[in-house]
Amino acid sequence: xxxxxxxxxxxxxxxxxxxxxxxxxxxxxxxxxxxxxxxxxxxxxxxxxxxxxxxxxxxxxxxxxxxxxx
Amino acid sequence: xxxxxxxxxxxxxxxxxxxxxxxxxxxxxxxxxxxxxxxxxxxxxxxxxxxxxxxxxxxxxxxxxxxxxxxxxxxxxxxxxxxxxxxxxxxxxxxxxxxxxxxxxxxxxxxxxxxxxxxxxxxxxxxxxxxxxxxxxxxxxxxxxxxxxxxxxxxxxxxxxxxxxxxxxxxxxxxxxxxxxxxxxxxxxxxxxxxxxxxxxxxxxxxxxxxxxxxxxxxxxxxxxxxxxxxxxxxxxxxxxxxxxxxxxxxxxxxxxxxxxxxxxxxxxxxxxxxxxxxxxxxxxxxxxxxxxxxxxxxxxxxxxxxxxxxxxxxxxxxxxxxxxxxxxxxxxxxxxxxxxxxxxxxxxxxxxxxxxxxxxxxxxxxxxxxxxxxxxxxxxxxxxxxxxxxxxxxxxxxxxxxxxxxxxxxxxxxxxxxxxxxxxxxxxxxxxxxxxxxxxxxxxxxxxxxxxxxxxxxxxxxxxxxxxxxxxxxxxxxxxxxxxxxxxxxxxxxxxxxxxxxxxxxxxxxxxxxxxxxxxxxxxxxxxxxxxxxxxxxxxxxxxxxxxxxxxxxxxxxxxx
Numbered sequence: 001x002x003x004x005x006x007x008x009x010x011x012x013x014x015x016x017x018x019x020x021x022x023x024x025x026x027x028x029x030x031x032x033x034x035x036x037x038x039x040x041x042x043x044x045x046x047x048x049x050x051x052x053x054x055x056x057x058x059x060x061x062x063x064x065x066x067x068x069x070x
Numbered sequence: 071x072x073x074x075x076x077x078x079x080x081x082x083x084x085x086x087x088x089x090x091x092x093x094x095x096x097x098x099x100x101x102x103x104x105x106x107x108x109x110x111x112x113x114x115x116x117x118x119x120x121x122x123x124x125x126x127x128x129x130x131x132x133x134x135x136x137x138x139x140x141x142x143x144x145x146x147x148x149x150x151x152x153x154x155x156x157x158x159x160x161x162x163x164x165x166x167x168x169x170x171x172x173x174x175x176x177x178x179x180x181x182x183x184x185x186x187x188x189x190x191x192x193x194x195x196x197x198x199x200x201x202x203x204x205x206x207x208x209x210x211x212x213x214x215x216x217x218x219x220x221x222x223x224x225x226x227x228x229x230x231x232x233x234x235x236x237x238x239x240x241x242x243x244x245x246x247x248x249x250x251x252x253x254x255x256x257x258x259x260x261x262x263x264x265x266x267x268x269x270x271x272x273x274x275x276x277x278x279x280x281x282x283x284x285x286x287x288x289x290x291x292x293x294x295x296x297x298x299x300x301x302x303x304x305x306x307x308x309x310x311x312x313x314x315x316x317x318x319x320x321x322x323x324x325x326x327x328x329x330x331x332x333x334x335x336x337x338x339x340x341x342x343x344x345x346x347x348x349x350x351x352x353x354x355x356x357x358x359x360x361x362x363x364x365x366x367x368x369x370x371x372x373x374x375x376x377x378x379x380x381x382x383x384x385x386x387x388x389x390x391x392x393x394x395x396x397x398x399x400x401x402x403x404x405x406x407x408x409x410x411x412x413x414x415x416x417x418x419x420x421x422x423x424x425x426x427x428x429x430x431x432x433x434x435x436x437x438x439x440x441x442x443x444x445x446x447x448x449x450x451x452x453x454x455x456x457x458x459x460x461x462x463x464x465x466x467x468x469x470x471x472x473x474x475x476x477x478x479x480x481x482x483x484x485x486x487x488x489x490x491x492x493x494x495x496x497x498x499x500x501x502x503x504x505x506x507x508x509x510x511x512x513x514x515x516x517x518x519x520x521x522x523x524x525x526x527x528x529x530x531x532x533x534x535x536x537x538x539x540x541x542x543x544x545x546x547x548x549x550x551x552x553x554x555x556x557x558x559x560x561x562x563x564x565x566x567x568x569x570x571x572x573x574x575x576x577x578x579x580x581x582x583x584x585x586x587x588x589x590x591x592x593x594x595x596x597x598x599x600x601x602x603x604x605x606x607x608x609x610x611x612x613x614x615x616x617x618x619x620x621x622x623x624x625x626x627x628x629x630x631x632x
Contacts, residue, residue, distance in 0.1 A: 037461035045471040 004055040078206035079137040085223040088240075090247050098237055101127045102414050104251035106226050106238075106264050109136065110201065111382030111399035112257035113208035117155045118407035120218040124414055127249070128218065129240060131225035131263075135209065138359040139285040140201035141396035142313060142321055143296075146186065147484035147509055148400045149193040150607065154529040158193070160207045165197030166314050171296035173478050177303060180466040181473040185481055190588045191512045192523035196481070198294075198315045201396070229254070229267040229378070236377050253410060253423075254378045257399075262384035268375060274368025274438065277389060279449040281363050282324040282335050286345060288355035289318055298478035300463055304347035309448050309478070311391075312348075319358055322348065325448065332362035365389035365445060367438045373402075374427035381406060386434040388441035391448060391479035398437045401484055402430050408531075408605035417559055418629040425492055425630065433485035440480040447477035484509040487608060494602075494611035494624045502594040510607045513589035515566075515582040524589055527582060531605050532561045532625055536616055537590060539597025540568055543575070550618045552579055559625050561602070566590065604628055 010016050024032045044053055090099045103119055105112045108130035116126045144152075144161065152158040173181040185195035212218050227246070228239035236254040240247055256264035265272065297312040299305070308325040315321055324344050326335055334340060341360055346353055369386035373379060382399030406426045412418035450456035465472035486508040487493065493506035504511065513524045527533075534554050536547075543565065554561040565581040566589055575581050584590050593601060593612075602611040602624045611624035626632040 033457055034461060034464070037457050038465055041458070041461055041465060041472065041475070042469075045469075 002049050002052050004052050004059070006059075076206060078135050078202040081135055081206065083133045083135075083209075083220075083222045085133060085243055086221070087244060088221060088224070088242065088247060088249075090249055091242075091244065098248040098250045100235065100250045100252065101125065102252050103127070103255065103410060104129065104236075104238060104249065104253075105255045105257055107256065107258035107382075107384070108205075108209070108220060108222075109257060109259060109382070110141070110204050110208060110396055111403050112255070113205065113212055114151065114155060114400050115255055115257060115381060115403040115407055116218050116220075117157075117208065117212050117215065118403060119411060120212070120215040121155065122407065122411045123217070124407075124411050125217040126219065127251070128212075128220045129224040129226060129238070130220070130222055133222040135205040136201045139283050139321060139361065141204070141393075142198045142200060142315055143196050143393035143397075143482075144199055144204065144400075145393060145397045145482040145484075146191070146193045146195050147482075148397045149197065150509075150512070150525050151400055151404045153193070153526060154404075154607070155208075155211070157207050157211050161199060161204065162193065162197055164203055164207075164316055165199035166294050166316055167194035167197050168294045168296060168314070169195040170293075171298065171478075171481070173473075173476055174297065174299040174302060175463045175466060175476075176301050178467050180463070181476050190514050190586060192525065193512070196296075196393070198313055198321075200315055200319070203316070204396075226258075226263060226267070229264055231268075231376050231378070234377075252377065252414065255406065255410075256378055256380045256384045257382050257403075258384050260383040260387050262380070264378065265370065265380065265384055268378065270370060270375065272368045272370045272385070272387065274366055274387070275442075276364060276366040277445050277449050278328045278451065279364070279445075280326045280328060280330045280332060280335070281365070282326055282330075282341065282344070283359070283361050283363055284322045284324075284341055284345065284357060285315070285359040286320050286322055286355045287318055287358050288320060288349070288353065290320060290349065290353075292320075296479075296481075300476075300478070302348075305344065310348065311478075326362070330362070335362050336360050367442050367445070369431070369434050369438060372427055373430055373434075374423060379406060379410075379423065379426060381430075385430070386438065388437050389445040390441075391444040392437075392441050392481055393479070394437040394441050394482045397482040398430075398433060401433065402426075404606045405430055412559070412629055418631060422630040425490065429487050429490050429492075432487065432490075436485050437482070444477045444479045492604075492610055492628045492630075494620075494627055496612065498612070498614040500594045500612060502592060504593045504601070504609050504612070506609050506611055508609050510601075510603050510609055511592050513592055514585045515589060516585045517580075517582050521585065522582070524582070525607060527564055527580075528562075528603050529605060529607050530562065532559065532628070533601075533603040534561050534563045534621055535566060535593075535601040535603060536563060537566045537593070537595040537597060537599040538568075538571065538581075540571060541597075545576075547616060548576055548579055550616070554618065554621060557622065557625070559629060559631075561621065561625060566595070602628070 103126050105128045116128045119126045169186040171183045225241045227241045230237040235250045235252045237250045294314045299310040311323040313321040373385045381402035388394045409422045450459045462475045515524045551563040554563045598615045600616040604610050610628040
């Protein structure tokens, strides 16, 4: 069973980071939301395995207190 | 020339004074089974039991069949059950067969799905047929069965469980009377008076949305395909669903949103522009039915309460995207009838009926899960849910993976009853889908030299399916197969011979020829492979070699006699 890789695996991490921020240039908040959502789906498909994706979702949610009755 | 269709929506059935009326006895007449509700599920249960020799009383509080726009999509598995109930041909002949669905987003066609991608099945993936036709055909068949007593304008007003039965108080135009059933099957719909009478509830969630459902009579060029639009130009930011039905009637669903006012939206002057936007401004059509619905997914915690069993909408409800309502109700009937019959005949213990509840509760959960997921995609319940839904749709134009995520309904398929106690777990290795608990799949065969379908050879009780090779079967196997007919619970042995194989066997042992080789392929069979199939055509056991003691054990297990 594959597990989520949390060790460094991005080939040029600073280049990636800049590209990520750049990809939102001149977009308003709603547009950025849509870009992020599409990116999640595209990358999720590339990863493919449900167990790995569940692990990623779990880590993404970690440390964020849910607001009750929103 | 076919005779003019009966208008089943206008059919009025006769109230007949019940034989028990005014009888001067201190106790109620006892019946083996009383079914409450003569809708599709009640009628299917009644026909199934009556055909197996069980005497049935059916009570309906009305004297008419359904009218308007109710269930329309009847799935392949349901058609197979209708075949077993002697009504399949009529349904398919009148219905509109379809296999293909198309999904559109804005101006683009993004996705096509084919629900029956392979040949070699007797029935299509779906037929569309108005519920009043389904009820009409079932009713006409039921009225010809001698041990099926249909009582119209018999309204159950009280339900009193007793030690070994259930007493029902019934109101008729001529006053009240009581009868008792050893078992009562409540097929009395979403608002189930029987469920309420027992103080029970069906619980789940309601989707915050409203849908305008219109049945429109018109001549139109659309093909017999299920078409679903997200955010089309003619209905911005909402969904539309289009289905072809018989008699040039088209079913159109318009999503309206939670804030829509149902009374305002139903008015013809508000519906007509929506339909014209879809069809074009010169479109000619008439309304057969218009209504606004809100959908829910809900179920009873348990489908069995003592001697009362709940089937169909009384037990579980789903939103319609996926057509899992009436179809799962008919599958409930399919699961229940053979079990009730064995219990009433003393051939199985009462606890076999517990497995009706556990198997169909399991299936209901699967149907609710799939219907809920589809409805959440069509009616996202939060901002972020809507965001991802729209992201999927945007990606679907050019990304194949996103098309798979588009959910306008995961159409009804019968459950494989994983983990059911009635299954004999596999000890041998098999590939494919015919695992214990799975509904047996169809295949083209030949019987006595005539083209036929595999599933039609099963369903009258248990079946033992033995795949013979090209060589003659030895005498001991023939004798052992034949002896299965005479067990305490009779099993019908069927020998499958390969294409061109010899089909005459001693002792009148039935053989069928695997005409295209697809039966063996679909069952992953090689010579000696043996399957045991339940009366509801679900697989319950299989092995690589035939051993009569294994078959006997599997039957005992499948009937709670182990």
